[in-house]
Amino acid sequence: MRQFGRTYRTFLAAFEAAVGLPMQRWRVLLSLHQRDEAISQKQLAEHLQIDPGALTRQLKHLQAMGWIERAVDARDNRITNVSLSSAGRAAVDDALPRRNAFLETVTVALPDDMLNVLSTALGLFETQLREQVAVRPTV
Structure with a gap:
């Protein structure tokens, strides 16, 4: 089990160094990048299988960077919808080749x-x- 933990932490650090983004933020960005429309924060948390509070913290960082937009749902003001901004889409488009190269590099020996x-x-x-x-x- 220690090896599993060490490998996981090493993978996260190597991913961030290669891609330029922490894995937690990358997962949010990639999920939004794969959609053409906004998604509720609740649905996004369920899709990513992460705690809603942890997702909110990631979204605040991404919103401060100008990479996502959050808006109250027009039909139900209890719902907050999230979408990728044009700057966020460009950031993901820029990072995807680095992510793909990283995954290829770390798996080539296996x-x-x-x-x-x-x-x-x-x-x-x-x-x-x-x-x-x-x-x-x-x-």
Whole structure:
């Protein structure tokens, strides 16, 4: 388990160094980049499977950078919609080649069969973790 933690932290640091963005912000930007329209913060948090509070913190940073826009929904003022600004779209377009090159570089030493085994093992581990969280007793 220690190796898993070390590898994860190393991956995040290497990703940020190569792409120029922390993974948490990149995931938000990429998700918005893949959409043509705004999405509610709640839907975005569910899609990214992250805590709504953590998403709000990331969105505040991205909004301060001018990369996203947040607006109250015209039909329901309880909903805040999020979309990528033109500057944000340009930033993602600029970073995508670096992200793709990074992923190619870090996986080139691993044969496809080994990557498939790793992916399967991580998927099983994630499923087990989700099941553990689902049955966690409430205090």
